[in-house]
Amino acid sequence: MSNRIKNKLISSSIRFIEYFSSSIKKKLLLMMMLITCVPVIAITAVAISESRKNLEAEIRTTNQSSIIWSGQFIDEKLKLLDNLMFSVMADLTITRYLEGALDSDMEPSYIVQSYILNKLNSVYLPNLNLFDQISVFSSRENKSYTMINGESRIIAHSSHALPLPWDRLGNLKLAYYMEDQQSPHFHMYRTMFKFIDRSILGGISIHVNWSMLDPILQSVKSEENSLIFIMDREGRAVHGLPGADYDSLALQDIHAALSSGSGEAFFKTKSYYVFQQAVGDGSMFLVKAIPTSAVLESNRRTLWFSVSLGIGLLIFSLAASILLANKATNPILKLARAISFTAESNHDEYIETKRNDEIGLLEQKYSEMIRARYRIYIEKRNAQFKALQAQINPHFLHNTLQSLGAMAVARNVPEVYQIIQTISSNFRYTMTTGDDFVTLMQEIEHVDNYLTIQNFRFKDKIEKHFQIDESAKTALLPILILQPIVENAFEHGFQHTKAPWIIKIDAVREADIVRISIMDNGIGIPPERLAEINESLLSDPGDVITFTNSMALRNINARIGIHFGEPYGLTLQNHPGGRGTLVTITLPYIPSNK
Known part of the structure; x- marks a missing residue:
């Protein structure tokens, strides 16, 4: 932070403190605003947060159970296909042929090969909606016996370049192979072993239609913007509902979380709420990703209501703070102005009070002080008046007026005598x-x-x-x-x-x-x-x-x-x-x- 910005912040802080320190009204207003507004803001923030948490909890509970149930249903589908492959692997004729135990004199090869193709066709025809290809591979012959799209084929392969998935045989368990995202199929295959020495006889593979899983994926989709797809262990979205737009960055985040090995059915990335369930013995994952923006959109009405209520309460709190601050401080300010006016102008300002609290007591005492001051003023004026009276010798003036009256009588001027007597009486009344x-x-x-x-x-x-x-x-x-x-x-x-x-x-x-x-x-x-x-x-x-x-x-x-x-x-x-x-x-x- 530059020195200029620091100085501006310091200067603004000083002005703010000086502004609210200059008046008890401003101090009270600031304190009441903090007391009323901070809880309102905090409660609104907590309400918004709790609303979002409750919505997240509801989404989590609903989708977790849905994704687990759908994953189990997919596993059942895959188990059904695995059982079909076992039915072929358990056929004794096919096994003995792959071992080379059938003598051509006893059973011509073309008869056995026809038997294999018929067996595959018997499995293929009832399950056209599940897969479009089933194959048996003979390691001894480097040939694959295939039923594809209703046609039977025997395909010879080079021992130096076996096609997928025959080049991956050797695993004791059921294995899967997924092509790229554009492919409508994936492979399920098993290795066939010789019982005595466990040597590889060959394998069996089913070319499964991804479309068989679409009804299951569709049943999981409850939010408009959610993404439901199958992800392989390499982090590729190998299959999803039509029209889905996969964000590669989001896939990387999801794959990183899945690769961590925590096994949690729910986790969050930067942009998504993610629900997952491992299927196919952990070879792939059923994933549902809900954008956080969709959750916010669902929460928007509640959010706006909370914000509107918070703003309303905030405005009410501010208005109440201003009203109460004015009501509480106006008598104090009025008293302060009266005292300042009295001190600066030497004039007295009276305050009429009807309050029974401490402020009313102050106003009452101030008014009593002003009245006492005026009594002192009146007494001072009376003292000055009496002092002025005392400065004149009443006997001298009275005797002088009496002498003037006697002269008026001696000279036969009764009117003058009467006036002199009247003045003397008034003087005596006011002065004595x-x-x-x-x-x-x-x-x-x-x-x-x-x-x-x-x-x-x-x-x-x-x-x-x-x-x-x-x-x-x-x-x-x-x-x-x-x-x-x-x-x-x-x-x-x-x-x-x-x-x-x-x-x-x-x-x-x-x-x-x-x-x-x-x-x-x-x-x-x-x-x-x-x-x-x-x-x-x-x-x-x-x-x-x-x-x-x-x-x-x-x-x-x-x-x-x-x-x-x-x-x-x-x-x-x-x-x-x-x-x-x-x-x-x-x-x-x-x-x-x-």
């Missing part, structure tokens, strides 16, 4: 109240003083109406939550509005709830802006930091939410009459002890 809570009437009196100052400023354009339930007057509420709402009417509602400017404050107690309504007859709020404000009021108290740093509507709502929680706070709507704004404050009823 030490508690965070006041009664509703204290807050109403402060609003009344504020409206008195505004009425003096705008030359009696203001009408004020207060309708407070007696049972609600002593209810406690956070300080300075009404006056900023009334102030908003002057800053945003009464601009471009003709007098009179009306401010109406109603307060009612409903069981354990105090509901305060502040109405004006200003220009109202555009619907889009009104929806935006109400949506912001419904957000978490921490969002106040994002919107504004002033003690406006959102800050008032946040203060109420921090003190009392849900469902208390502010709601805004345009006045049902068509002009002005209606702000409703909902508070729990907490009576004053004073």
Whole structure:
């Protein structure tokens, strides 16, 4: 492997590791893909392998029994032909003639020769379908007495060049001789010996038709592409069914396996499943070769089903892995993004959680941390506010305002005196109240003083109406939550509005709830802006930091939410009459002890 390829592999591996190491989601996805996909792939591979093994076992079982039975049937056929040859060899007249024991005076030669030919003809005629030639050879005369195709012949041979199979005589057993693949015959022959000294008298041979074995070979053929043939010990396919195409390389592999001497009825080569049975005392083999491609073709439907099922399960596993990984990691990523946003922007992002597991606990603790942070912020602002109050000497300002009031009285300017007294009261209320809570009437009196100052400023354009339930007057509420709402009417509602400017404050107690309504007859709020404000009021108290740093509507709502929680706070709507704004404050009823 070249260095360039190695470097590419290393670089790809590093990028792969970095990609999946960069996120817990990717790590979980990879792990779940491995957990789900590897077993699916393994099971599919095992199923395909087992399917092929089962098919091979079925083919092996079926064909082994078939090839053994067919081999035994061929041996029976050959045994029948061998018995026919024995019937000739056992004839005493023929044996004595071959020995030369018959004196010509006792039995003329032509009579004995005629007897031999008649004997051969008697064997030949009933078995025309099995062989087309039967011969007896006399070594003493170098002659063969032959019955071929219904004709009798006596053929003289040269002692120096005997034809096959007479040149091979001498074996005690039945022998066979096969010609090339094109020949429609093969030879069966036996040597005839003299009983006393076992010298060779001659031999007998049958020219057997291969076609007699075709029905047997045809019965073995069960697969379309299978090859059924007879192979000799030299590895030649000496006979097979018509139309068979023999691959020489496959024959070499089969012959090599047969020559190994293992004697197994089944074995595999590179291209074939091979079944064999020795016949003719091991002189030849009945062979059936089934191409492995044929087995694969038979297994194709099962294979495609297994592969399709495996792919389907793989896709399902991948989809399930992605879905589960997303579902498991999204809350963690959401929490991580919220923490990063808070750290980078100094703004707070709240997470609504409905989970009961460990991730839900983290989200809950994070939200509690953000709320605690906002409480700290509010307390800091209150501390700053009170510190600002502390920077001014209230006694000095109060005494100064009292001096100005005395001057106004001395100079007979009662209006100025009244305004100075109102300002002094408001100053005393905002600067000297030490508690965070006041009664509703204290807050109403402060609003009344504020409206008195505004009425003096705008030359009696203001009408004020207060309708407070007696049972609600002593209810406690956070300080300075009404006056900023009334102030908003002057800053945003009464601009471009003709007098009179009306401010109406109603307060009612409903069981354990105090509901305060502040109405004006200003220009109202555009619907889009009104929806935006109400949506912001419904957000978490921490969002106040994002919107504004002033003690406006959102800050008032946040203060109420921090003190009392849900469902208390502010709601805004345009006045049902068509002009002005209606702000409703909902508070729990907490009576004053004073």
